[in-house]
Amino acid sequence: MNKNHYNVIGVMSGTSLDGLDIAHCTFTCSEGWEFKILEAETWPYPSDWVEKLRNLVNFTKSELLQLDEDYTRFTGDAISRFIQKHKLAALDAICSHGHTALHQPEIGLTYQIGNLPKLATILKETVVCDFRVEDVALGGQGAPLVPIGDRLLFSKYDYCLNLGGFANISFEHKGQRIAYDVCPANIVLNHYVGNLGFDYDNGGKIAKSGAVNELLLQELNALSYYKSHYPKSLGLEWVKSEIFPLIDSFQLSTKDILRTFVEHIAIQISNEIKSKSKTSVLTTGGGAFNTFLMERVSEKTKSVIVIPENPIIEFKEALIFAFLGVLKHRNETNCLSSVTGALHDHSSGKIYYS
CATH class of the missing domain: 3.30.420.40 (ATPase, nucleotide binding domain)
Incomplete structure (x- = not known):
């Protein structure tokens, strides 16, 4: 049975490359959904990561696979520090978008780094992530998901x-x-x-x-x-x-x-x-x-x-990816075919357990 209150973290990295947006949020479901952003901050990228992320389209397949490993560790470390800093406990899930490396849905391709199962192992928490892949497999654009x-x-x-x-x-x-x-x-x-x-x-x-x-x-x-x-x-x-x-x-x-x-x-x-x-x-x-x-x-x-x-200006996307993870956890629609062009609405994402 689904509960009506969730304590989660949402993580988003966008194309502006200013850093990882990390937001600790709660969601309550009664007549409708209500939310609170309790703590949130942007974890800046070091200059070497900015350079890597800016040039992802130039990486070979083997280089991308290695970068995925490295970025997953970087993301896990940033989230761990956020949790320690704010003394967070009793989390239902950490819901992470990853960072888009390749996005060519017209040929059935979308790839977000930082969504490896080891993220759950690093964090010792349930992780919901990789929200775009299923939609592209269903003929959708894989975006937007917000x-x-x-x-x-x-x-x-x-x-x-x-x-x-x-x-x-x-x-x-x-x-x-x-x-x-x-x-x-x-x-x-x-x-x-x-x-x-x-x-x-x-x-x-x-x-x-x-x-x-x-x-x-x-x-x-x-x-x-x-x-x-x-x-x-x-x-x-x-x-x-x-x-x-x-x-x-x-x-x-x-x-x-x-x-x-x-x-x-x-x-x-x-x-x-x-x-x-x-x-x-x-x-x-x-x-x-x-x-x-x-x-x-x-x-x-x-x-x-x-x-x-x-x-909300700064962390709305992190908030909503936290919400996408909650909906996935409940096996409820979090991806709309009217938006992406997929064959049907669906509950997208992968759940990894620690």
Whole structure:
């Protein structure tokens, strides 16, 4: 029999490479689901790990397999320290996304490192992980997976927008949850601001100082991905093959690249949001702290942009992967075919016991 209260840890590593997001959460099921984020922090990646994770698509199969072993140990060590620091006990599970190394669902491939059974052995806890593989095997995109959490935990908002490495969106349409990647976001902005020695553009100040290059903007907006119908998702491979070469061909200053790409993000998001009176858009992810980007999105969409308290902005994905693990533990649907295009809804992920 399923219980109605869960004490779990959620772990997420995204394409922005700022670190491992680790969140200690509780979930209670009564009339609906309620949650609390009790402790949460980002475990920064050392510079050598940033370099490795940034170049995963260039690794050979044998190199990736070794990196998987190493990353699983790194993840286990980080989570262990988090547990010790916060003196956590009586955990029901640790629910971890891993880090995406390869994502080409059109050929049936998705691979997240850090999801090996040894993670449960290292932690001496039950681990729920590897949430994407089953969906791809069922013909789905394996992404996005967060929308089941949007539906069950954040239903009062018309749209849930996440601005991480990629911008993705989630909403209800004719009784179905629809979600997909809209466009690249921080994965591009952070890449170019790195040329100036920064990890990110604080508040979007550098972008705001630049000028839009209309021709580059036009070519970005004309990319074929934006004309394709959902379900659809993006990966690092696509950014490296389509976005970076296009931007680099214009030989612009960094501030003009940032300004142009912020405009591109705002336009692509506005194309997806059907604004009505008081349309509410819950906005999370690192991009929510980019004041200039949020100004442009607000201006383009004409919607009410809701920016929640910091723990939800920063750790919503870790929270929801914790929730995905709870749903898997209960053998309940945690992956929606309306979102991913899989053959049917299913309860995705693997459970490893210590």
